[in-house]
Amino acid sequence: xxxxxxxxxxxxxxxxxxxxxxxxxxxxxxxxxxxxxxxxxxxxxxxxxxxxxxxxxxxxxxxxxxxxxxxxxxxxxxxxxxxxxxxxxxxxxxxxxxxxxxxxxxxxxxxxxxxxxxxxxxxxxxxxxxxxxxxxxxxxxxxxxxxxxxxxxxxxxxxxxxxxxxxxxxxxxxxxxxxxxxxxxxxxxxxxxxxxxxxxxxxxxxxxxxxxxxxxxxxxxxxxxxxxxxxxxxxxxxxxxxxxxxxxxxxxxxxxxxxxxxxxxxxxxxxxxxxxxxxxxxxxxxxxxxxxxxxxxxxxxxxxxxxxxxxxxxxxxxxxxxxxxxxxxxxxxxxxxxxxxxxxxxxxxxxxxxxxxxxxxxxxxxxxxxxxxxxxxxxxxxxxxxxxxxxxxxxxxxxxxxxxxxxxxxxxxxxxxxxxxxxxxxxxxxxxxxxxxxxxxxxxxxxxxxxxxxxxxxxxxxxxxxxxxxxxxxxxxxxxxxxxxxxxxxxxxxxxxxxxxxxxxxxxxxxxxxxxxxxxxxxxxxxxxxxxxxxxxxxxxxxxxxxxxxxxxxxxxxxxxxxxxxxxxxxxxxxxxxxxxxxxxxxxxxxxxxxxxxxxxxxxxxxxxxxxxxxxxxxxxxxxxxxxxxxxxxxxxxxxxxxxxxxxxxxxxxxxxxxxxxxxxxxxxxxxxxxxxxxxxxxxxxxxx
Numbered sequence: 001x002x003x004x005x006x007x008x009x010x011x012x013x014x015x016x017x018x019x020x021x022x023x024x025x026x027x028x029x030x031x032x033x034x035x036x037x038x039x040x041x042x043x044x045x046x047x048x049x050x051x052x053x054x055x056x057x058x059x060x061x062x063x064x065x066x067x068x069x070x071x072x073x074x075x076x077x078x079x080x081x082x083x084x085x086x087x088x089x090x091x092x093x094x095x096x097x098x099x100x101x102x103x104x105x106x107x108x109x110x111x112x113x114x115x116x117x118x119x120x121x122x123x124x125x126x127x128x129x130x131x132x133x134x135x136x137x138x139x140x141x142x143x144x145x146x147x148x149x150x151x152x153x154x155x156x157x158x159x160x161x162x163x164x165x166x167x168x169x170x171x172x173x174x175x176x177x178x179x180x181x182x183x184x185x186x187x188x189x190x191x192x193x194x195x196x197x198x199x200x201x202x203x204x205x206x207x208x209x210x211x212x213x214x215x216x217x218x219x220x221x222x223x224x225x226x227x228x229x230x231x232x233x234x235x236x237x238x239x240x241x242x243x244x245x246x247x248x249x250x251x252x253x254x255x256x257x258x259x260x261x262x263x264x265x266x267x268x269x270x271x272x273x274x275x276x277x278x279x280x281x282x283x284x285x286x287x288x289x290x291x292x293x294x295x296x297x298x299x300x301x302x303x304x305x306x307x308x309x310x311x312x313x314x315x316x317x318x319x320x321x322x323x324x325x326x327x328x329x330x331x332x333x334x335x336x337x338x339x340x341x342x343x344x345x346x347x348x349x350x351x352x353x354x355x356x357x358x359x360x361x362x363x364x365x366x367x368x369x370x371x372x373x374x375x376x377x378x379x380x381x382x383x384x385x386x387x388x389x390x391x392x393x394x395x396x397x398x399x400x401x402x403x404x405x406x407x408x409x410x411x412x413x414x415x416x417x418x419x420x421x422x423x424x425x426x427x428x429x430x431x432x433x434x435x436x437x438x439x440x441x442x443x444x445x446x447x448x449x450x451x452x453x454x455x456x457x458x459x460x461x462x463x464x465x466x467x468x469x470x471x472x473x474x475x476x477x478x479x480x481x482x483x484x485x486x487x488x489x490x491x492x493x494x495x496x497x498x499x500x501x502x503x504x505x506x507x508x509x510x511x512x513x514x515x516x517x518x519x520x521x522x523x524x525x526x527x528x529x530x531x532x533x534x535x536x537x538x539x540x541x542x543x544x545x546x547x548x549x550x551x552x553x554x555x556x557x558x559x560x561x562x563x564x565x566x567x568x569x570x571x572x573x574x575x576x577x578x579x580x581x582x583x584x585x586x587x588x589x590x591x592x593x594x595x596x597x598x599x600x601x602x603x604x605x606x607x608x609x610x611x612x613x614x615x616x617x618x619x620x621x622x623x624x625x626x627x628x629x630x631x632x633x634x635x636x637x638x639x640x641x642x643x644x645x646x647x648x649x650x651x652x653x654x655x656x657x658x659x660x661x662x663x664x665x666x667x668x669x670x671x672x673x674x675x676x677x678x679x680x681x682x683x684x685x686x687x688x689x
Contacts, residue, residue, distance in 0.1 A: 027316035028307030029291055030057055032263070034319040038326045038354065040267050042347040047276055049266035049284030051155045052231055054323075056285045058159055059166065059235030060292065063195075066170040067239065070191050076174070078167050083382040085163055087375060089320075090124075090389040092366045093156065096324040097123055097393055099357075100149045101400070103332040108149075109602035110443035114404060116148060120397050123153035124390060126160030133223035149328035156324075158225050162232050173198055192240050199236040206230035207279070214278035227277050231285055238289050245293050252294040256303030259290030321358035321366060329354045404444045411442040421673025422643040424655030437656045439606065441669045446598055449661050451497035451668040452512075467537050473500065473510040480509035482688070483547040484585075487513055487520040487538050490665060491553045491589055497671030498678040499551065511547070513538040520552050522569030535573065543580055549686070550577055554586030554637065555624045557664070559594045564620035571631055578632040585686065587638040588625055591618035591645065592664030597652040606653040618650040636685040643677050 033050040040048035069076055097120050104116050122128040132154050173194050180189060206229035213221035221227045247255060266284045296304050306312070315322070330350050334342070342350060375381040418437035441449045452471075475481075484503065486492050493514050503510045518531035520538065527535070542550055552574065557564045567573075574584045593613060600611040625637045644650060644659060644666075652659055654670070661667045671678075683689070 023295070024308040024313050025294075025296065025304040026057060026061070026292060026307075028304075028309065028312035029288060029316075030054065030319045031312040031315035032260075032307065033057070033288070034322050034326075035315070036264065036267070037323065038351055041327060042330055042342060042350055043344070044267065045341060046267050049263070049276075049281070049287075052277065052281045052284045053263065053288040054155070055159065055162075055228060055231040056235035056238070056288055057292075059162065059232035060239045062163070062166055063170075063236040063239035066167065067192065067195070070170070070174055076167065076171050078171055080379055080382075081167055082164065083379055083386065084376075086160075086386050087382050087389075088366065088370050089156075089160070090386055091369045092321050092324060092361050093123065093153075094389050094393045095361055095365050096321075096328065097150070098396070099325075100328045100332075101396065103149065103328065107332050107336045109599040111446045111598045111602060112148075113400070114444040114447060116150060117397055117401050117404075119148055119150040119153070120393065123150050123157070124393055124397075126157040128157040129154040129223040129225060130157075133220045136219040136223060147331055149331040151331075152323070152327040154223050158228050161225055162229070166232065166236070169198060170195070196237065196240050199233045199240070203230045203233035203237060206233060210281075211278045214275065218275070218278075221278075222276060231277070231281060234285055234289065238292060242293070247293070249297055249299055252297040253299050253302050255290045256294030256297065259287045259294065260303050260306075262287035263291070318355075318358045318362045321361040322354060325357040325361070326351070326354040329357070404442075408442040408444045411438045411440055412445070414438060414440070419657050419673075420655040421657035421670050422654060422677065423673055425643050425646045426677070439601070439653055439656050439658055441658065441667060443598075443602070446658065446661055446667070449667045449669055450665075451494050451500065451671055467534065468513050468541060470511055470513040470541070473503065473512075475504075475507050475509050478507055480507060482506075482508040482549065483511070483545075484508055484549045484551055485511045485513060485538075485542050485545075485547045486551045487535075487542070488553050489514060489518045489520075490516055491519070492551065494590075494666045494668070494671055495551070495553075495587065495678070497666075497668040498675040499682075501672070501675060502679050502682070511545075513541060519556055519567050520570075520573055521567045522572035524568040526568045539573065539576060542577060542582065546580065547582060549583040549585055550574070551585045551587070553589050554628060555589040555620075557589045557592045557619070559592055559663075561617075562620065563591070563618055564589065564624055566624040566627060571628060574635065575632060578634045581634070583634040583636065583686065584632070585636050585638060585682065586625065586628065588619075588623055588641055590641070590664070590666055591650045593618075593660075594663065596663050597660035598658050598662070601652045601658070606651070611652040612649040615645045615648050615650055618645060638681050638685050640674060640678060640681065643674055 030053075033053040035050075036048040036053075037050035040046050040050070066076065101116070101120060104113060108116070119128060119131060122131040128150065132151065174191065177189065177191055177194050180194075206226060210221065210227035210230060213224065213227050263284055266287065270280055270283065291303060291307070294303060296302075296308075299305075330342075333346075333350055334340070337346075339346070369385070372385075375385045414437055419440050482503075484499075486496065486499070493512065496510075496512070500510065502508075515531060515534045518527065518534055520535055521527075523532040523536065552570075554567060554570055555564055556567045570586070574586070577584055591613070595610075597611065600608070604611055619641055623639060623641075625639060628635060628637060644654075646654075650659075655673065657670045657673055658667050659670050
C-alpha cells in the first residue's frame, strides 16, 4: 500500500531525478485502487480487486528503482534500503494498531481480546497473512460474530515479505550475471533479460500454484504469500518491459480507458471473494497494467488526465494511511452500533472519518519521520527508530496479555462450589449460585475450550485409513471392558468432555472418527460429497472392527425454524450397526443461535433477555428422537437438554459457567459439569453397569 521506491529527503539533484521519475498517473491509480477497496468494503461487503492492484504497483515501482540503480552502477545497499523502507512503513502502522487496540478495549467483548492481541503481534511482525490462513481453514477456531479490525493487515504482511525477498532477487541476479559474464557466451544476457527470466519463472509457478490452491483450498490460498507472488512478478515484468512497449497515442487513450473500466467493474461482475487469488485476479492486475502502459498520453482525452488530477494525486499520497484506517473504522463502527452493514449516509461518515484519520496520520506521523534527518545519517540510527516504533506497540500488547493471563489464572482458581455449572440445574440444588464468582472459562481460555481425546493421533493411536484420521484413547493399565466409536462432527466431539473421563474411569476404549460440520448418517443430498465419503468410510471402519457401541448425535438443530429436526439418513446410517449387533447411543443435539452467546453476555450481562433465548425457539417439542424410538434394536436415546435449557429458556450462563463457546458449541468446561448426569443417563439408557 506504499510506494517503496520513494526516496526520503534527497538533495536537490536527487529531488530533480525523483521529479523526473515521478508518474502522477500511477499515484492516481493507487488512489483509485484504495477508493475501490474502501467503497467495496463499506457498501458492498465484497472484494474489489483493489488490493491486487496495490501488489502489482508496489512491485512495479520497486523494480523500477532497483533496475535504475543497477544500470547506473550504484550499489544496492540492501540493509540501508530495508531499514529506510520499514522506517517509513512502521510508524503509521503502529499508530493505527494502537488506535485499534483502544477501540477493542472500548467496544469489543472480552473474549475477542486475546485473538486481537495475537493479531497485533502478527501485524507488527508482518506475519498476519499466515495467522489468518491457519485460522481460515481451522474449523475449531473461535467463531466471532464480527471481522477482526486487524484483518486487513494480511496484504501488508505479504508486501513486507516481498519487500525483503525482491531486493534479494535483484542482488542475487546481479551476482549471477557477473558470474555468467565470466563464462564463454555469458555476455549475451543483460540484467533486464536475466530478471525477465527470473520473474517470468516466479510468475508462472506462482500462478499455477494459485489456480490449483484456489480451486482446492480457497480459504487458505487467499492469504498465502506463495499464491500471490505472481501478482508482484507481473508488476516487475511490466516494469522491465515498459521501455519496449510504445503504443501510439490513440491506442494509449483506448488502452487507458479500457483498463479503468475493467478495473472498476471487476468486483461488480465477478464473485471475486470466492475465486481469488486464482486466474480471476488477472482481471484487475492486467487492467492496472493497461493503465500503466498507457502512461502519459499527451491527450486531453487520456485517462491519465483524470488520474493525474490534483485530488487523486493528493489522495494517492495518503493511500497507505487510508488503507490502514478504513477497515478498523468500519469494523469498530459496526460493532459499536450493532449494525450489520451501513447505509449510504452511515458509510459516508465512515469513509469521511477514515480520510481525516489518514490525512492526520500522513501529515503528523508518516511524513515527519520520513523527512527526519537524524536517522538518515547512520544505519544504526534508522534501526533505533524502527526498534522504538516496535517497542511503542510491543509494550502495551505484552502488558495487556500478561494482565489477561493473570486474570484467567485467578478465574480458574476459584473454588468449584462457586461455579457448579450444569449441577445448578439439578432439582436438589439451589437455582442461583454465588453471585460474586467470575464466569468460567475466562475470556482468554474460551478460544481453546474444546473437548477431545488427550492422546496424539500417531502410531497405535491413529486409524489406518488416511481419510478418517481417527484417534484412539487407550485404557490406562488394562484390557478394555468396552470399545466405543464416536461418530459425527464437532457436536459429537464436544461430549467427549464428559464421555472421555467416564470411559477412562470405567476402562472403556474410545475411538473418535470426526469430521467438522459432518453429522453422521446415510448418504444424503444435504451433505457434500466429502462428508458422504467420510461417513461411508466411518461406517466401514465400525463394521470391520465391531466395537461394542457407537456414540452419535441423533438430532440436528438450526438457527431458525424449524429449530430442530432429525438427522438426514440417521436411521439408515446406523441400521447396519444394529444388524451387526453393535449398540447405538444417540444423544439429542444442543440449540444453536444467530449470535455469539459469550459475546452477548460480555456486552449485556448474563441475565439479559437477549442472552437467554426461549426454549420454544431453540428446540423442537416433541423431540425428534421420539420418532426413532423402537425403530431399531440396540438404539439407545439420550436427552440432556434439561441440563442445557431450563425454566423455558436456554441460557448463555448456567452456574457461573459459559454454556457455549460461540453460537452453537458447548464449552468443554460446561460439559465437564454435566458429567454426573451424563453418566447416570447413559447407564440408564443402555443398561450398562
